[in-house]
Amino acid sequence: MRVFGLIGYPLEYTLSPQIHNYVFRRLNIDADYVPLRVTSKRLPHFIEFARDSLNGFNVTIPHKVAVARLIDELDDDTRAIGSVNTVVNNEGRLIGHNTDYLAVKDSLLARGYGGEEALIIGAGGAARAVVLALSKLGCRSIKVLNRTRERAVDLCKLADTLGVNCSVTELGSDYGKPHLLVNATPISGEEAWMLNLGKLEVSMILDMAYGPSDTELVRRGRELGLTVIDGIEVLVRQAIEADKLWIGGFSEPGVEEVVKFIRGITKSSGE
Structure with a gap:
């Protein structure tokens, strides 16, 4: 065996x-x-x-x-x-x-993502895979929101090497108008739903967190009629x-x- x-x-x-x-x-x-x-x-x-x-x-x-x-x-x-x-x-x-990056890339491709601007929550290993996937899909502009600014800066350095313009943002700041919101933390979207999705005006959500039921981020996204990719799909793909x-x-x-x-x-x- x-x-x-x-x-x-x-x-x-x-x-x-x-x-x-x-x-x-x-x-x-x-x-x-x-x-x-x-x-x-x-x-x-x-x-x-x-x-x-x-x-x-x-x-x-x-x-x-x-x-x-x-x-x-x-x-x-x-x-x-x-x-x-x-x-x-x-x-x-x-x-x-x-295979995380392959899962993210294929999930986004299946929803017609075309390289539009993204806001990423998190700056760990999962976020690094997200940045690689976005770079391969033609994304050229991302913002990173993370509890530890130093790790967000490190993620932006990686993005720069992959040809993606990256900036660090803070909770409550002006996030611009990202098309895609990615939660790359394991905390079920807790910080993400604090962003006020309706005001943020994103069109697509990818939440890499999952649990026994829908995360708060996934639930709110579906309520607003957004295109939503949940953590279970990403998990299965990888x-x-x-x-x-x-x-x-x-x-x-x-x-x-x-x-x-x-x-x-x-x-x-x-x-």
């Missing part, structure tokens, strides 16, 4: 095992996917454990940037942003990839791309099928 995992901390709520194990069952793959709570202090020890014990693993908060520095190799896009969410074990050599790296390409199950399955789980758990 092949074994894959997800590392993060505190890893209190995750749908990743349900997604990956559903895909493995559909494809008759003898594999299992398990969540693993790993603290920052134990991360180097985990990396050595993974070489001998796991066929691959996903990375979530707070380890996406740290793992990029600890493993053996990064693909070109992952090296550019310095953030890893998927690791392939190739006979003990750990190779890092980022998971399928990770599975293709681990077990090879496949066309079924597709995104729609897996999203429907996961929404069924969250609906049942919320009843």
Whole structure:
């Protein structure tokens, strides 16, 4: 049996095992996917454990940037942003990839996004993947809102290297007229909905956070009739791309099928 995992901390709520194990069952793959709570202090020890014990693993908060520095190799896009969410074990050599950016890019493409100005909340590993996705979709102007200004400045430096004009903004400032609002934090859109969406006049929302029910940002966006991409869709898209790296390409199950399955789980758990 092949074994894959997800590392993060505190890893209190995750749908990743349900997604990956559903895909493995559909494809008759003898594999299992398990969540693993790993603290920052134990991360180097985990990396050595993974070489001998796991066929691959996903990375979530707070380890996406740290793992990029600890493993053996990064693909070109992952090296550019310095953030890893998927690791392939190739006979003990750990190779890092980022399928978050692919998920964001494909989600936006499916909604007809054409490179318009964006406002990003957050400046961590997920936000770095968002910036890469936006750059590949032709976006040339973004604003970043983050609790820690220094990290927002670092994200803007990355954006500049990718040809995207970037500026740091503050809560309550003039955000201009962004077409797209992205929440790249894990806090269910808490800061995002404080922005007053109606006044902000965005047309599209992408929320990378998810939980047992809709986040406040997703709920408010739908109430206003905006185009909304929720965290479950992004999660499923990145998971399928990770599975293709681990077990090879496949066309079924597709995104729609897996999203429907996961929404069924969250609906049942919320009843």
